[in-house]
Amino acid sequence: MQDNLIQKYSIPGPRYTSYPTVPYWDQESIDPNNWKDTVDTAFRESNHSEGISLYIHLPFCESLCTFCGCHKRITKRHEVEAPYVDALLNEWDSYRRLFSATPRIKELHLGGGTPTFFSPDNLTRLIDGVMQHAVPADEFEFGFEAHPNNTTRGHLHALYDLGFRRCSFGVQDYDPLVQKTINRIQPFERVRQVTEQARETGYTSISHDLVFGLPHQTLDNVIDTIDKTNQLLPDRLAFYSYAHVPWIKGTGQRGFSEADLPRDEAKRALYETGKKLFSELGYIEIGMDHFALESDSLFRSMRNKTLHRNFMGYTASKTRLMLGLGMSAIGDSWYAFAQNEKTVPEYETRANRGELPVFRGHLLSAEDRIIRQHILNIMCHFETSWERPEMQFPELRDCLRKLEEMETDGLLRLADQKLVVPEAARPFVRNICMAFDLRLMRNAPETRIFSMTI
Numbered sequence: 001m002q003d004n005l006i007q008k009y010s011i012p013g014p015r016y017t018s019y020p021t022v023p024y025w026d027q028e029s030i031d032p033n034n035w036k037d038t039v040d041t042a043f044r045e046s047n048h049s050e051g052i053s054l055y056i057h058l059p060f061c062e063s064l065c066t067f068c069g070c071h072k073r074i075t076k077r078h079e080v081e082a083p084y085v086d087a088l089l090n091e092w093d094s095y096r097r098l099f100s101a102t103p104r105i106k107e108l109h110l111g112g113g114t115p116t117f118f119s120p121d122n123l124t125r126l127i128d129g130v131m132q133h134a135v136p137a138d139e140f141e142f143g144f145e146a147h148p149n150n151t152t153r154g155h156l157h158a159l160y161d162l163g164f165r166r167c168s169f170g171v172q173d174y175d176p177l178v179q180k181t182i183n184r185i186q187p188f189e190r191v192r193q194v195t196e197q198a199r200e201t202g203y204t205s206i207s208h209d210l211v212f213g214l215p216h217q218t219l220d221n222v223i224d225t226i227d228k229t230n231q232l233l234p235d236r237l238a239f240y241s242y243a244h245v246p247w248i249k250g251t252g253q254r255g256f257s258e259a260d261l262p263r264d265e266a267k268r269a270l271y272e273t274g275k276k277l278f279s280e281l282g283y284i285e286i287g288m289d290h291f292a293l294e295s296d297s298l299f300r301s302m303r304n305k306t307l308h309r310n311f312m313g314y315t316a317s318k319t320r321l322m323l324g325l326g327m328s329a330i331g332d333s334w335y336a337f338a339q340n341e342k343t344v345p346e347y348e349t350r351a352n353r354g355e356l357p358v359f360r361g362h363l364l365s366a367e368d369r370i371i372r373q374h375i376l377n378i379m380c381h382f383e384t385s386w387e388r389p390e391m392q393f394p395e396l397r398d399c400l401r402k403l404e405e406m407e408t409d410g411l412l413r414l415a416d417q418k419l420v421v422p423e424a425a426r427p428f429v430r431n432i433c434m435a436f437d438l439r440l441m442r443n444a445p446e447t448r449i450f451s452m453t454i
Contacts, residue, residue: 012452019372019437026363030337038333041333047321052319057112058111060075080344141166169195173225219269236298241289307381311324336364339361400414
């Protein structure tokens with residue numbers, strides 16, 4: 001990709017795990033009561049046909065990784081596990097009381113934090129408690145995120161017995177200096193051991209998360225990391241751009257100098273090299289930042305155009321209702337978003353009182369839902385269309401005018417009321433989505449709140 005285009009389009013912009021993006025949520029419009037109304041509507045519309053999704057946030061980590069942008073709590077005190085599981089099950093009970101039928105779970109994902117911070121016994125108690133009053137939907141998919149250093153055979157066997165077949169290991173980079181700088185020391189042999197144990201246990205979709213743009217990371221680091229990854233051949237790969245936002249994430253991301261970060265063309269070269277190597281190894285690019293072998297369900301969902309994107313990332317199927325359980329977790333009813341309290345004590349107090357511990361969110365307008373669908377189409381399928389009247393909106397012409405310059409630069413094609421992103425322009429997909437972002441267009445932030453798009 002031409003360097004001048006990278007310089008031109010490398011600007012702060014959202015990652016579009018939601019639309020509207022969190023800074024543009026109308027928080028006054030949402031409260032636990034109207035959130036309940038949208039949950040009830042979405043459940044009645046979708047539980048029988050497609051099921052629902054659960055994201056369960058397990059926030060505890062024993063040490064701070066300085067690249068991390070997640071909501072977490074650092075502690076070595078494992079006595080925090082049992083009370084937190086109690087609160088999660090109480091929150092789930094509050095949702096179950098809203099349902100008119102037994103919930104059918106299509107997708108369940110344990111994220112963090114570090115889910116494998118929790119003991120196998122506490123994870124079993126959690127999932128058994130959730131599924132005691134629920135049933136798996138057809139072709140359900142249960143997955144969890146794991147730290148290679150503390151994931152044991154006990155974890156793998158316990159979660160496998162509960163129906164989990166997907167696991168994702170956070171690798172980031174294998175270079176010792178990079179690992180030391182981001183406070184994530186995990187030798188390749190440890191990642192090899194836990195990956196092989198997962199395969200021996202029977203997991204059918206194993207993912208490794210890699211990050212480019214980390215401090216002190218070089219092209220040779222990325223090539224070496226991908227060479228080692230090839231020796232293990234995970235079914236999926238995430239290749240994330242490091243989002244440096246210390247003004248939001250505080251002390252963790254101030255553990256090194258910005259001068260230590262690869263920037264602009266150097267950072268883009270890390271991605272382009274990685275993408276080329278993944279292709280040579282048989283991985284297919286899926287949406288933005290993700291790659292999968294043709295045997296994996298993520299590839300099949302892209303081919304069948306059922307790929308979806310939400311606060312769990314890319315998923316192989318869409319459910320109208322996704323509930324977020326746990327501290328800071330975000331739920332999505334298609335009609336609204338709701339985020340839970342962002343500290344463990346506040347979350348546990350409200351969940352244990354039988355409340356839905358929502359502290360902010362957004363009710364989507366009819367316009368929001370149209371724009372959201374266009375952005376989802378672009379992020380998941382690299383195309384969208386406004387041929388049908390229900391996909392049109394008053395400011396469409398203004399959006400198309402903003403896209404004309406991108407078309408001239410070769411980033412997209414416009415024809416027959418349709419937009420298509422060519423493969424070479426996929427690194428600019430966030431910029432293309434921004435042209436549809438009416439909230440951003442009407443109220444551009446005065447200070448920088450987003451990471452760079454490229």
